[in-house]
Amino acid sequence: MRPLRSGLPLDPLGSVIAILIGVALLAAPFVTYRANRIVSGEGRMLAEALPVLVAAAVFAVAFGAGLAAALIRNPLARLAAALVGLAAIFPAVGLSAVFLTPSGNSFARISPSVGFWLLTLSFALLAADSLTRLRLGPWARLAALATAFGAVALLLLSGAWDGLSILKEYATRSDSFWREARQHLFLALGSLAAACLVGLPLGMLCHRVRALRAGILQALNVIQTIPSIALFGLLMVPLGTLAAASPLAAGLGIRGIGAAPALLALFLYSLLPIVANTVLGLNQVPAVVVDAARGMGLSARQRLVQIEIPLSLPIILAGIRIVLVQNLGLATVAALIGGGGFGTFVFQGIGQSAIDLVLLGAIPTVALSFAAAIILDAATELAKGSA
Amino acid sequence: MIEIEHLTRRYGSTVVVDDVSLRVEEGAIAVVVGTSGAGKSTLLRMINRLVEPSAGRVLIDGQDTRTVPEDELRHRIGYVIQGYGLFPHRTVAENIATVPRLLGWGSKRIAARVNELLDLFQLDPAEFARKFPHQLSGGQQQRVGVARALAARPALLLMDEPFGALDAVIRAKAQEDLLAIQRRLGTTIVLVTHDMNEAFQLGDRIAVMDQARLLQYATPTELLTRPAEDFVERLVGTVERPFRLLSLTGVQAALEPGGAEGEPIALSDNLQNALSQLVWSGRESLPVADPNGVIVGRISVGGILAHGRPPA
Ligand SMILES: Nc1ncnc2c1ncn2[C@@H]1O[C@H](COP(=O)(O)OP(=O)(O)O)[C@@H](O)[C@H]1O
Ligand SMILES: [Mg+2]
Numbered sequence A: 001m002r003p004l005r006s007g008l009p010l011d012p013l014g015s016v017i018a019i020l021i022g023v024a025l026l027a028a029p030f031v032t033y034r035a036n037r038i039v040s041g042e043g044r045m046l047a048e049a050l051p052v053l054v055a056a057a058v059f060a061v062a063f064g065a066g067l068a069a070a071l072i073r074n075p076l077a078r079l080a081a082a083l084v085g086l087a088a089i090f091p092a093v094g095l096s097a098v099f100l101t102p103s104g105n106s107f108a109r110i111s112p113s114v115g116f117w118l119l120t121l122s123f124a125l126l127a128a129d130s131l132t133r134l135r136l137g138p139w140a141r142l143a144a145l146a147t148a149f150g151a152v153a154l155l156l157l158s159g160a161w162d163g164l165s166i167l168k169e170y171a172t173r174s175d176s177f178w179r180e181a182r183q184h185l186f187l188a189l190g191s192l193a194a195a196c197l198v199g200l201p202l203g204m205l206c207h208r209v210r211a212l213r214a215g216i217l218q219a220l221n222v223i224q225t226i227p228s229i230a231l232f233g234l235l236m237v238p239l240g241t242l243a244a245a246s247p248l249a250a251g252l253g254i255r256g257i258g259a260a261p262a263l264l265a266l267f268l269y270s271l272l273p274i275v276a277n278t279v280l281g282l283n284q285v286p287a288v289v290v291d292a293a294r295g296m297g298l299s300a301r302q303r304l305v306q307i308e309i310p311l312s313l314p315i316i317l318a319g320i321r322i323v324l325v326q327n328l329g330l331a332t333v334a335a336l337i338g339g340g341g342f343g344t345f346v347f348q349g350i351g352q353s354a355i356d357l358v359l360l361g362a363i364p365t366v367a368l369s370f371a372a373a374i375i376l377d378a379a380t381e382l383a384k385g386s387a
Numbered sequence B: 001m002i003e004i005e006h007l008t009r010r011y012g013s014t015v016v017v018d019d020v021s022l023r024v025e026e027g028a029i030a031v032v033v034g035t036s037g038a039g040k041s042t043l044l045r046m047i048n049r050l051v052e053p054s055a056g057r058v059l060i061d062g063q064d065t066r067t068v069p070e071d072e073l074r075h076r077i078g079y080v081i082q083g084y085g086l087f088p089h090r091t092v093a094e095n096i097a098t099v100p101r102l103l104g105w106g107s108k109r110i111a112a113r114v115n116e117l118l119d120l121f122q123l124d125p126a127e128f129a130r131k132f133p134h135q136l137s138g139g140q141q142q143r144v145g146v147a148r149a150l151a152a153r154p155a156l157l158l159m160d161e162p163f164g165a166l167d168a169v170i171r172a173k174a175q176e177d178l179l180a181i182q183r184r185l186g187t188t189i190v191l192v193t194h195d196m197n198e199a200f201q202l203g204d205r206i207a208v209m210d211q212a213r214l215l216q217y218a219t220p221t222e223l224l225t226r227p228a229e230d231f232v233e234r235l236v237g238t239v240e241r242p243f244r245l246l247s248l249t250g251v252q253a254a255l256e257p258g259g260a261e262g263e264p265i266a267l268s269d270n271l272q273n274a275l276s277q278l279v280w281s282g283r284e285s286l287p288v289a290d291p292n293g294v295i296v297g298r299i300s301v302g303g304i305l306a307h308g309r310p311p312a
Helices: A012-027 A051-071 A075-100 A114-133 A138-156 A165-174 A174-208 A211-223 A229-247 A247-251 A259-282 A287-295 A300-337 A343-351 A355-386 B038-047 B070-075 B092-096 B098-102 B107-120 B139-152 B170-186 B197-202 B220-225 B230-236 B241-247 B269-282 B301-305
Strands: A031-034 A042-044 A109-113 B002-011 B014-024 B029-034 B055-060 B077-082 B156-160 B187-191 B205-210 B214-216 B285-289 B294-300
Touching: A012 A051, A012 A114, A012 B092, A031 A075, A031 B170, A042 A229, A051 A075, A051 A114, A051 B241, A075 A109, A075 A114, A075 A138, A109 A114, A109 A165, A109 A355, A114 B029, A138 A229, A138 A355, A138 B107, A138 B156, A165 A174, A165 A355, A174 A211, A174 A300, A174 A343, A174 B098, A211 A259, A211 B241, A229 A300, A287 A300, A287 B214, A300 A343, A300 A355, A343 A355, B002 B038, B014 B038, B014 B055, B014 B214, B029 B197, B038 B156, B070 B077, B077 B139, B092 B107, B092 B139, B092 B269, B092 B294, B098 B107, B107 B139, B139 B156, B139 B170, B187 B241, B197 B285, B214 B220, B214 B230, B220 B230, B220 B241, B241 B269, B269 B285, B294 B301
Parallel strands: B029 B187, B029 B205, B077 B156, B156 B187
Antiparallel strands: A031 A042, A031 A109, B002 B014, B002 B055, B205 B214, B285 B294
């Protein structure tokens, strides 16, 4: 027997989402129209932004999804509502660009506005919440991530969004976009790899040699507290000097500005989480397990490989997750010292007051961090399952 | 056979094990007892060189343990500790297979050995082989811990408070099982405990340690009747002493000719149990039956009590 309730059984988060959707539909512009890429724009409500019937259909779908969020508790149904909502507004925003651009005008810019972003946020929240309630296993979560990226890639490839201002920014710099994307990944992953190469052994050493532990962790802590831009600046001087003094270093591309100081700074930031989590992970391996392993004649190496590393892997992976998400974000700052990466677009965009250009750098960065977090969370869970 | 000769361990200026010598015969159980901090674990861990002696040496079947590489030495010596230290990320079968795998046994031989041990410890291989340690009860974990230590058929088994984490009922059963398995396999065991009852139940010989020194190393009966120092006498328990002595003596010793009324007592039983039955049944004497059920004589309260004190 279900307990009797008075009134409608409202879902708390769902109600908030429903209100957000209501505001987005009724009180916020769906897209922004600008005569060219740098003038300030004017908002267009959903009804003005699309052909009447399409606008009505999008309105109905979004409204329905909002109702579902507030009233329906079945997580699968809620997930379906969120996906249907996204499937309605994503193509619609592309369509609205085509609809609003006067034919033959290549200066006019249409970009998603508050209404669209609020709707996206609402549906994303609803989807994330229902996925959480479904308690998907790590593999299912990875599959969901792949599906989401596949769907967005499909939209991009189909040309449905080509009319949007951000893709117009992309169209004029598609070469540099992929170059900076590679550079961004190189900075974030390269510094992570280097930090693992140095940090994991260093963590193991700290675990073995107690006397070193406090000193090393404190030094890394101090580095962590230096603001990123200051650290980039600090590194410019010694690396510049090194390049000036040694033709070999200069030949290797080491200079006071550029990728070298950026990579080095990211590497230094990465060390603390990796070393600290390695020490933490190894420390929480029960002493009695290690003692039993020793007593049965596992050599120091066999203990490390067969017992200590597998049992501390979830915590070490948590450290790697922190570093990867942090570095994907911090790599943006590298552009300030000529290190490249998506930050290039962000800072160019800020300089030109071209918000679309800023977004061209910011959105991929956020998407990468998001994907990295999900992938490493799943990996951590898989490691826990087998540990 | 293991011979411990003048074994000493110091940490800085504190002596934790002080010049201990003792010998354990092939197939015997030696129990090391003493209060906490007496140096029992350190003594045990010097046998498989988990702790390096500061002085003295250990011979196993005449071979000085220092001449064997330490990991190789430990492959040949079973080791069970309180809490067992089962590998939480490995199944029961994988845990038991640890040392055979280190020794490079083939997978068929390992699987056969694992099944054999699970059977020996009354754990159904079909049910338990693939379980993880956290899915087992305390008693099951303990059995897996001992099975793992015996996997590569070591001639010597070191046990440090192996029953310490079990509740009383399961502990008594685990002790009986260990004794039965030890008698069957003929494994030499050195076992550390702070539980006097355990020492008397399991030990062929008992080593009493206090403050790093070995006070006495003797059979249980000798420990009761001829304690070397006051400390031993107190540790053995002046109240329990007569009953411990009776529990160590077989019914045969107090057998008298003649018959008696009542439920017969088995000839293989000990005098403590016999006395207990006499008290409970309210009789002065009871008949004694041999394993075939034939009455071979009787046993009386007076006859039993004469064995509950040291010989004059
Ligand atoms: N690694 C060590 N360093 C310093 N002191 C130790 C060390 N290991 C043991 N001890 C000390 O040696 C004494 C005996 O320890 P132990 O052999 O574990 O005693 P028991 O097993 O009889 O309780 C204790 O006082 C303990 O504090
Ligand atoms: Mg101890």
